[in-house]
Each structure stands twice: as C-alpha cells, then as structure tokens.
Amino acid sequence: MDLSMKRFVSLAVAALIVGCGGGADDTGGEAADDAAGAGETAGPVVNPDSAGTITGVVSFEGTPPAPEPIDMAEEPTCAEKYTEPPVKEAAVVSDGNLANVYVYVKEGLPDLDFPAPSEGVTLDQTGCHYVPHVLAIQVGQPLVIKNSDGILHNINTQPSQNRGFNISQPVEMETEREFSTAEVMIPVKCDVHGWMEAYIGVQDHPYAAISGTDGTFSLENLPAGDYVIEAWHESFGTQTQNVTVGAQETQEITFTFSGEMAGLPVPLGEPLVLHADHAGVK
Amino acid sequence: MSTTQLVAPNVSAQHWADPSHPDERPFIRKYVFSTDHKVIGCQFMFLSLFFLLVGGLLAMMMRWQLGYPGQPMPGGGVLPETMAPGGILLPEFYNSLVTMHGTFMIFFAIMPLLVGMFGNWLIPLHVGASDMAFPRLNMMSFWITIPAGLIMVASFFVAGGASGAGWTGYAPLSAVPEYSGVYMGQKLWCISLVILGFGSLMGAVNYITTIVNMRAPGMSWFRLPLPVWALFITSILVLLAMPVLAGALIMLLFDQLIGTSFFLPETGGQPLMWQHLFWYFGHPEVYILILPAMGIASEVISNGSRKPIFGYPAMVGAIVAIAFLGWVVWGHHMFMSGMNPLLGSSFMVSTMVIAVPSAIKVFNWLGTMWRGSIHFHVPMLNAVAFVAMFVIGGLSGVFMASTPVDIYIHDTYFIVAHLHYVLFGGSLFAIFAGLYYWFPKYYGRMLNPMLGKIHFALTFVFYNLVFFPMHNLGLAGHIRRIYDPNQYGFLEPLQPVNTFITLSAFLLGAAQLVFIFNLAWSLWRGQRAPANPWNANSLEWSLPSPPPHGNFTAMPHVYRGPYEYSVTGREADFWPQWEPPDGRPAPDHSPDGVLIGDQKPASREPHR
C-alpha cells in the first residue's frame, strides 16, 4: 500500500474510531498516565474497543545449528550455577519454533503519543548470562540492569542512534538507564565475560514482543489499521509482513526462518521510519 | 666567591625610576588582578594548596577502595550513582580517581607551587629587581591557570565522568571513548592541560628574562642563590617541554573529535607515538618538579647549618647536567612498550648516568651539614627530610633503570613507591620547607613553630608508613591501577598491607589539618615577622616583611655570594649579600645591621 493510500485508510479508520468512541477531539490522543510496558496492553491512549491484536508464531524450518557451548571455567562463581553445560543462544529452536525473535510494528501506527511506562524492564545478569537475551523497551522507559552474580560485569551497549554507555557493576547491585531514540537493535556485551550477549530493541510505542520458546508472540491493543510487522533475529536476519487488523479483530501471522538465512548481514541500529507521516527518528 | 667588585648594572635606568612606593590602587587591582609578583606568588599559593587538597582527597578515596574493597565508603552517599552507587566505588570511577589524582597533583599542585609560587616569590627579590620583567604577563599566567583548573574539575561532572586513562593518557584507551566509557571528560582533560601549558610558558618566558636581564649591580651569575639557578634551568625545561605536550594533546583531541588517526592503529596510527611524545615532555616535567625543590633545599640547609653551600659550582653544574640529561632518558618509561629493545639499552645507559648529578647534590648537602652548626628550625627539619627521602627515591630509581629488573617491577607498586618518594618525600617536603621559610616574608607573620614541628613529625612518620611498604608490594608483583587486587590469587595475601597503608594514609591526611590550621591561624594571629627572622643572606631579607610594592627603595648592590655563613673573623654567623664590605651600614639599615623601623629588634639567633 503506498503512502497516500495508507494515509487515506488511517484517516478513515481514525474517523471511524472517533465516531464510534466519541471521546477524543483529534487524532493526537491524550497523554496516558501510566501505560504498561512494551508488549503489554497500551494505556488509555488507545481505546480497547477499537483495537485489534496481532498474534503469531515464529517457526524454524530444517535442522537448527547446534548450540555453541560456553567454557566458563575461568569464572567458577558462574560455572557452578549450571547443572548442564551452558550454551550460547544464537539460535534457540524447540520443536520447530524459534525463540528470541523480536517482533514489532515497523510502519503503520497512527500519529499518537505513547508515553513511556514508569515501570522498568529488567536486564538481569545471572550465571554470567543476560536474562532475557532479547529485550523490548520503550523510549524513556527505565532499563533496570541487575547484577545477580555479585562479580564484576560491565554492561557495554553499542548503539548507533542512541548515546551508548559502558558501566560496571562490581557487586550485586542495580543500575538504571534509559534510551532516547528508537533503534533496532542495540547489542549489549560484557567485556569481562566475552560470551555474554543481549539485544535491546527500543521503540517509541509499546507494540513489540519477543517470541518465547514456543515461538509465539502477541501484539495487543493495536489501533485498527494496516501495518508492517517486522521480525528480527540475531542470526537469521529480518522479515516483514503486511497485516491489516480491524477493531476487535485478531490476526494471526507466521514468520518462518531457516538455516539458509544464517550468515546474511543482520541490520543493527538502523534508523527507523516509524510512522507514515514522520520521516526519520524522533 | 666573596669578591666585592661591582658588576655594571644590567638594567635600564628607567627601571629604577620607580622604586618602592605605597600602592594606592583599588583593592581589586592590588589583590585580585595584581601585577605585583609577591601578590601573584601568594595567589599561586592559595590556588595550589587548594588543588593539593583536592588531589589528596582523591587519593583518600582510592585508598578506601584498596583498603576495604567493595565496601561502601563513609560519606560516599553524596556521590552520584554513576560514580559510587550506595557509596561503593565503581571500577571506572576508581580509574578516574587514579587519573585525576596524578593530574591534579602534578599539574595543579606541585608545578604551580614550585614554579608559580616560588618562582614569583623568589626570583625578583633574589636578583634584586622591583618586579618581574613582564608583570602583566605574570598576572595572566596566574589567571589562565584558574579556567584550566575549573575545566579539570568540571570533567568529573559530565556524562561519562572524568578521564580514566591514567595521568599518562595512553592511546588508544584515551583516544576512543568506546574503550573507556569516558566521552567529554577526556576532551576536557586535554583542553585543560593545553590551557595550563600556556600559563606555564608565560611564566617561563618571564622568569628567564628577569634572571638574565634584571640582576642588580654585583649580582653575578655565581652570586645567585641556588633557587634562582634551579628556577632558571627549570624555566628552560618548561619552555622546551610544554609545547610538546600541547602538541600531543591536540593530536589526541583531533583523534577524538575530527576523525584523525594519529594514535589509532586500525587507520594507520601508532599508539607508541603517543608514548614517545608524552614522555619526551614527561621526563623533563619530572625534573621541573624536582629542580626548584632542590634549590629551596640548598637555601634552607645552608641557612640551617650556618655554613656555606658545599661546592656551589658543582651544585650549579649538577642542575644543568640533570636538566640536560633529562632530555635523553624519556624511553625509560617505555622499556616494556614494544619499542626496539636496543633503544632500551641506550636509554638504560643515559638513565643510569643521570643518577650521578643527583648523587653529587646529595653528597653536597651532606657536606654542607658536616661541621655545621645545625639549627632545627621548622624549615630545616623539612629540608633535611627532603634529602633523606630523596635518597630513597633516587636509589629505588636505579632498580627500574636496569631494563631486566624493570621487566618485573614496571607498572607495579615499586614504581608508585619510587615516584612518591621523589615527588612527596622530595618535592613536597621541600615545598613545606620553603613555605615555612618564606611565609613570614610575604605575609608578615611567622607560622607557629610548635604546630610546624608537630605537622612535620606527623607527616614524616605517616608518609613513610604509607609509601615504604609499597616497595615490598611491588616486589611481590602488585600491579598498579587495579581496583581490587583480591581478584588475583597471588595478591590476596597482601590485603592486610593495603589496609595498613590506607589507615596510614588517612592519618597522613588528617595530619595536614595541623598545617591548614597553622596557615589560617597565622595569617590572622601569627607573630609579626621581622625583616630577617632566619638571619639569612639573600636580598629579600633586607626588606620589611612583607616588602612594599616595588620592593627596594633604591637599587640594591650585591657584595658577595648568598651563602656567607660563619665567616672566619666575623662576629655574626651570617653576612648578608647587601651589607657593604667596609663596615658602612647598608641603606635603610642601622650600623648593627637591623632594618630601620623593623617590626621587632632582630636577635642574632635565627628564629626557632
């Protein structure tokens, strides 16, 4: 769908929403008090009665690559926490489902302000391992970095659009940071434990989700409209799909990755065109 | 040495059209934006002592972490989360502390104390001039130091914090923010030091011109007090070394700001080039930090022993030799750097040789005291401590000059012990000696001698308890600049030593309160100082304390060297440079040598 068509449809949809909802005067919406964290229901910005849901599964075709083992011998404090040898999470496949895929709304959102939730998202370092491996957060939302290991970790973020930071946590402690610009994806590494890796996706809206071990994801409370949904995986690259979702509708989509996609360049820190009406990043 | 032949005056007549006079200018021109070298010297004193405190505070925080690793620091709650969450110092903040402690101490404390304060206090009066050759340039050299200091302090409070790359700022760690986590702070560090360098250059130009051109009649080169020789040679070092630092800093700034790659290997740069440039400045810099101290020590030891300096020409020759050789030893900081090992051999030889003139000076100080009549006034106590501690610092230097031994001790606490023995045990004790000695002249009041002796004793004891054990830490393999030595199995057993050093350091810091109190109290309530409390010989002691604006009422004449103590056949055990030889009273002095209108009658005994 080209730009002017999208505009027309959005306008039509918005008019419908306004007509049906009868609340807001304009499409700018009102500031929500405390919208929920990314991936959860948006706050009062979007009227649930006129919103839809996109759910789906990320599947993997073929034989997944064998998980790479991590030699933690140099760090007994962490190595002790494992009953089975720890492995890297470059490709977590179970029963044909791919986990840790970052699925988000790339284009198509109406021009609404989604205020940052005050509740933070936690990135935990436990067993010399980032939990979660892929994380979704909103612009301005607190990122709570936690060191559960009690040994030195440093959290070295390497964004392209945001200002990065490289901070240490020598003992069990928590530190907060936030990001000011949408970006997909920000790599995070620990220089003390070179196998540690995480990725953070920053949006200025809450419509992002991460597929679980069963491959499922869900984007809820979406304003009705036409969207471009992108799925990003650290080893297998990106895929997009166009989805139209109406009010009170649930659309199901599937992304399928396969082994052949490995080794292609995976975009990091790309500038995003978030809304049809806004060029560039905020 | 004691000729009375007058040398033709080397000053313009116009210069003496303006002898000393009351200063009628408004307060702000008289005490704030002053061109009077004495005021500027006092300004440098306050500024530098403030930064000495700052540097000391930073060291206390480092010592807390080393003594009690990972534990919340008392009072640490006032620090922001980026430095010390919950009072626990973060490793990157610890690296900043290490860096800024060295930076503040070297550039903003010791250098301005020795070169800014003593240079200003001593040079015009010792040569017999009414002020520096360029009084306004002199004022500028002080006032430019202030923004440099503010920028350096400010670097703590920008995002990413202050520089954490060491005071040596090795690239690429200093050149690439992603490696250190420090963004603006490193740039501010560079800018601050470039500005400071300008101030030093202004001072150097002024000092050299004043010493060469403005010596009073009779003040030949070999009648100059040794502090002047030391400051003269130091100024030449400053003139030649500071621009190299500025150049290196600007290159580093460019690498950070505009995409050059002087020091970045991926794009054709050379990390080693930073080290060569930095140490080409850095080694002369450490001689800048010790030579004036040696000059001061000579002055005080001769006075305190009531005996001429042993081997004055050799002392001058040693100063020149140290300065000259100091240009060809810089590579000894780089033995392990990856430079050609054959260069290591040549730098080892030159470094070993530079020990010789330092040894000459030590033996000459001993020779001065030998068969002297030693008065243990507070300046003398500090000056003797200087000699004793400098000997230790100098001897420990021989170990690291030997390249194979340096393989083991480079970047360990053995080096930290060495540098603190020469910079604190050496320079700082000499600075204290000079402060107690000349404070009366410029502030018109004596520093309390009892408090002075207490301060000296406490400082001397705790200082040795802090730094002597560091030799042994280094020999056990304790590396430098590490936030938590317990991470290494072979260093864990040394934790009690670190804790002991930390406690001693806290006591050392507390002992300085005695000095601060003495300073403050004496400024207001100290005993009024006579013109010549130490019964000394150089020209400043012929003037009231403090001397009037313009210094001398009439052009002084110099009849002998500055170290004519206990001259055979004379009743007094000193013979000032300004006293005419034939028994005539000196201008403004009574027949028995007392300054007319002096605060109190002079005794023939130096003040104790």
Next chain:
Amino acid sequence: MRWDWILPEPVSNLGAEIDSIYYLILIITGVIFVVVEVALVWFLIRYRRRDGRRAEYSHGNKTAEVVWTVIPFVLVLFIAYTSNDVWLKAKLADHEGGAPPDAIPMRVMAKQFEWNVTYPGPDGRLDTEDDFAVRNQLHMPVDRAVRVELGSDDVIHSFFLPDFRVKQDAVPGMMIPVWFEANRTGEYDWACAELCGLGHYRMRASVTVHEAGEFEQWQASRGTPAAARIAPADTAGAQPTTSESEESA
C-alpha cells in the same frame, strides 16, 4: 607472603638471571642507603648547634667532589653493563641465549578484558588447520620454550607472568614476540599490567606448565577444527554494524 626484599621464587632460568641483577642492585643501593642515611643522622647529632661551637667556614672540597662523582659514575655504568645482556636475551627475538629455535609458537591476543591464546596444534605451526584457541589459559610443557606472538584487539594491555619475570605490553597494530621457558610444573598467575579500562583489575588468566607428555595429551583433547581459531585480523577492533559471527571457542 614475603615481607622482606627477597623476590618470590622464579619459575624460569632467565627469571633467576633477572633476579641476580636485582640482588646486585639491592646490595649496592642498600650499602649506599645505609651509609648515606647513617651519615646524615650522625651529622645531625654531631653537628647540632651548641654554645661556643661555630660552623666551619668552607666552600667545599674539590677532591671530595671528584671522588663522589667518579665512584657513582663507575657503579651505575657497571650495573648497566651487567644488565644489558640479560635484557637482550629476554627481549630480542634472535639474540644469542634468547628464544631457542624449537620454541613452541603461540599467539596471544589481548582484548578488553580477556586473553585469547591460539595454539599451533599437533603440527606445531601456527595458522594451519589444526590450530585452536582457548580463553585465559596458557598451557605449556616444562623445560621447553614457548614463543608467543603478542597482539591486542583494542587498547594497550600488558602480558605479565610474575613468576616467569616476563612482561611485555600488547599494543594494537603490532605483533611483538615474547619468549619464556619454565623449569618446573605447576599453575602460575598471569595478569594484565597496563591500565586498559574498567575491567583491567580482573583481566586475570593462568599459565599451566605440564609434565612433558601431558601437554601433548592436553593439546590433543582440546583441538577443534580451524573454524574455532581466532586470527588477529578477524577480531580487529571495528565498531559492529552487523551481528558478529561467533568466534571464540
């Protein structure tokens, strides 16, 4: 833990030679230290101010000056001369008495904040199919020299083996040879001795010296195909704009 001026026991023969230079300097400077400080204290006591005694009016003594110029000069040059041979043996790749030609080649790449050691594998040559890499562990056989090519992926680090008396800065953009040989087995410390960032204090690793046959066994058990080896070019410090492929073993 020692609290005197005796060094911990070295593990290499060259280390023992380095220690003997140290002890030579210790003796010379120790004697000078005692003589000078005792003289100083003696003078302070003997020549303190006393009624009726006056200082001697003397400006110096040329003979004394010459003596205490020449003696230190000779002493320091002697120390330099004695030191130089040991230094060149330790540092020059091809100096006589230096790295033996049958030294096992290894590559050590330093990076924030770990060391990566590439082993030559059973064929004994680097950059061949059977190379493999291990993080933070250097294994070697006893009585057999190892010759390391030392590099860095990011900032300057320093390869410090205290027990071997080995130290060499790892400089990005340079590959610097370092050699050493152990004369007894055991596990020894390996530290980073150049400030390299916030993790500098924890950049520790270990050197394990095996009995003669054990090292070959260890190599055989750890070796994996070439895909797992780390080569310097691959890990040069460039900013990641694409996801890095996994490289460490």
